[in-house]
Amino acid sequence: MIEILRVFLFGFFAIFIGLFFMGIGRKIIARIQLRLGPPFYQAFLDVGKLFSRKSITHNFVMDLGMVMSLAGLVATMLFVPIAGHTAIKTSSNLIVIMYLMAIGYLGMAMAVAASGNPNATIGVSRALTMMLGYEVPFFTVMLGLIIINGTSSLELIANSQAGSILNWNMIKFPLGFIAAEIALQAMMGEKPFDAMIAPAEIASGPMVELSGKYLGLAFLTHAVSIFVETAIIVNLFMGGASNIFTFVLKQFEIYLITVIIEAVFPRFKIEQAVKFLWTVPMSIALLQLVLIVF
């Protein structure tokens, strides 16, 4: 029973922190654009409003897809150690996380393709190619860390970096961190790699047909994805902190970097994005791998 309660607690905690980050992110982007941004709790208001609206569904597949995408991401979140304790302890959860992360986006893709809007179909094909793009460098970086720590369990990797800041993986493997940072930017669909939610070209891609509650669900999925991805990076490179506050603080630093990059860069075309992802971060990750192996 306690177990289930912990799972729910983690779920709500992830959504709360994710929305909180989104609100602050919009405020920072606004300040970069020399304007007063929305209040920091704006994301909560948006989600609240969206859930109060009537929504239009096309068919059953769309409902299933949306719920599946949120469930996929929350499932990924369960395996990520947050400040020392994880919801479900397994020995090699890094591999499970890598697999489960794809579920979230597949769910979204299925829901949106069912909506039949050509813009959405293009958006979905872009999202999946983008996924192809960022997973290759990200997994090479992970491979490197697994080899060096001899284990694929995130907790052990995180604990191996305890102690002073000097033995954080970020300091020991700076190249790996840069490659992971670029891949993170693409994973979250932030600006240089947000060809799938490109409002100027395909009218906000997959989210074209989502209204009311579905858009609310998409918002939550995005919030949880922010939380999960930053949590993975914190555990891998910045040594998962012992108590919650330092953990959230570190997550916020990572999110800050992505928001800053988002505010000042336009987006790549989809083939340019994948070409960029497979050349720049990939070569850094391979270099890192070579350094680790020898």
Add this chain to the structure above:
Amino acid sequence: MALGDKSVYSPLTTLKNLFKRPMTIKYPKEILRVFPKEGVSPNYRGLHTNDLEKCVGCAACQRICPFDAIEMKIIGQNEQGRAIKKPVVDYGRCSFCAFCVDVCPTNSLKMSRHYIYKIKTVKSLSAKDEVEFVKDKFRIMPDEKLGDDIGYNTGKAKKVLG
């Protein structure tokens, strides 16, 4: 390219905006700080004002109005029994071009600096007469109400349109 060639760091320099004061004018609390009086320029062309004593009802403004926005309304009889007519501006047609102000022989018609005028539709009205309701609400007989802060008026300067 005359400009410096492309570099990854140049866009990051805009991050210094984070430490600058935002340019936003917080509208409800703060009025545009550019112009002293009420935030709008001294000779802004806003809603009309008309000095009803000086206005003789000659309909010069009605003739010059490019978009047929002025209608002369009879508001009574004078001693000789001729009807007294005053201009009524239909803000559903007016383009705020201020030709009428230039043409007014007695300089009674002027344009104030007020620009906020909106009509909320009444839910109780049915669709058909709501259309008429809004149209009538947009027909206003300008009087001295907005007369205190006159914006556009060619009283002192030479007549433009003769």
Add this chain to the structure above:
Amino acid sequence: MTSRWDVERFGIGPMATPRQADVLLVTGYVSLKTLKRIIRTYEQMPEPKWVLAFGSCTVNGGIYWDSYNTITNLAEYIPVDITVSGCMPRPEAVMDALQTLMKMIQSGEAGAYKKYKENYEYYKANQDRVLRKTYPILGEKLIQNEEAATSIE
């Protein structure tokens, strides 16, 4: 919504599709082709929706009242919540209208979309009269094609 008149302070932002939008801003004149798309956009928007009509062109035809291609009054075709005067209303007037709309929504006073369902025939009749003309308006000479108007595809 630019840096100087930031509307995002009130959480108002442009959305890419009618599905995600709540308020439809009709700024200025509406030509026949645009009217067809405005009606389609309006009907695509999910239920609690509001319409703001800007400028004199939506009230009584504005400066194009005698043009053959622009409608005179928007409220005959879709229900409007607030109409703002001004030929290009000022940014302050726009923000003032948006804030009054937000107050109206909280107080439950803004419900023009219900009116669309109640007297749908009135709106539909107006829309068909304008969009599905089957006979030439000014009549008589020089009409080659007599077949019925193309339906709204």
Add this chain to the structure above:
Amino acid sequence: MDAPSYMLTKIAEKDDLAVYELFFGPNHPGMHGNFGYVLEMIGTEIVKVRPNAGQLHRGFEKLMEQKLWVQNIALVPRICVVDPDPNEVAYCTAIEKIMGIEIPDRAKFIRTITLEMSRLTSFLMGMGALGAALGLYTPMYIMTADRDLILDLFEWLTGGRIYHIFNIPGGVRNDLPEGWVDRLNKVLDHLEKRLIEYDKILFENPIVHKRLKGLGYVSKEDAVRFGLTGPNLRASGNPYDVRVDDPYAAYAYLDVKVIIQEGGDALTRAVQVRIEFEETIKLIRQALKLMPEGEVRLNLGNLAMLKVPKGEAYAKVESSKGEFGYYVVSDGGMKPYRVAVRGPSLPAGLLLAQKHLPKMKIDDVAAWMGSLAICPPDIDK
């Protein structure tokens, strides 16, 4: 990718790939103004394009035939919202040409200054829209805010923010209020300082370079043959500028530097607009220095009764989008017999679309339109 037929309107079958129809339609976030292309596409590649113009058609030429000569001036700036002044100046220059009158020098200079300021506002809007089409919203927000500073100056001078209705046949309506000129100088200095920031964020941004390089290439001869004008023409290497070739207002007294760039692709057009922005600021400063004192308007009697002698004239003005032309025919009456308007964006919007879009992918359409500064209202008029 043969999507089930009920979902997409499949039009044709082209080597077993379904050609479907996508509306890059009128109300599309990437679209500048109310204009649309009906794209027939395979996957994300465009096969055929049909322009869907006409949403902004208000029948200006018909309305102008029914209004007095002076009344049209309130109607004319509404043609192109982004750059209203060239319309007024072109219309008034055409009338002055037919009447054979010469407006006083000070009026010429005031006209030139308002034209160049309107050009600044249009360039700011154009550069911002180009950035937004690529996904970079920061410059758009800052540029539109700076544009507001110029609109405040217009509001003080003419009484209207966007539509100034300030030129009349025979000159301008009122003189510069005092204190206006040094506020203008302050704004120009601010803009020049801000220009360095624009360079950093938009023009030296590597991803902007990657996205715009080679997009929508127009060779030097094609630009002339297709009838492109303005910055689009000069970005392909043709040194032609209406202000130099056929000077009007006070351009004869000023030396207008014609900037040309070899290149002709979207990136060169963006940089062309940026350098012309800087040149316009210098031009305004030059005009402010040389501005004489004196009368602001010829006294043509009661303008409401203005009768233009029988005749015809074509007046050209260099707007920020290209050559704005007014062909006015008068039969000696109180109303123009015929006014025809030449919008600069028609060759770019309709003809180049047929040339460039079919080879392009969907994600370049918005950037392509932004770089060509296509302003749909002056296509539909």
Add this chain to the structure above:
Amino acid sequence: MKLSKEEIIDLLKQRGLEVNDLYPTQISVIVNKENLINHLVYLKSIGFDHLSFINAVDFIDEGEFELVYHVWSYTNKVHVLNKVRIDRNDPKIPTIVDLWEQAQFYEQEVHEFFGIVFEGNKDLSPLFLENWLDIPPLRKDFDTREFSIRLFDAKPNGGDR
């Protein structure tokens, strides 16, 4: 080879065309329908390579349309208005799409607003107006105010015209 305006006027006069000099940079030439094409080809050969635009004027009382081809030369800095008169009842004129490709859209526009048929122009489909059943709107006998009153029940406010 930059030609001055006077030289151009003489050249055109030798070709037997009626030329009058309007303004310092503008001349107008009356051309008849038959030799319009080779007149434009000739102009193009002596440096007039920019077709500003094509428009039509409806002289209803003379029962004629007048098509004006605006051509500008970047080298000679002269603007030529080539005016062609065609009968109002069967308005036909050969197309010049093969001289300038943008003429396609100018002709489409003139066809839609005046009803002038351009022979040889492949696609004269309506460009701006949708579902238009009346006579072409820019003709003088089309009254837009009456149209707006009947269709959109616009009410004039009494400003006399």
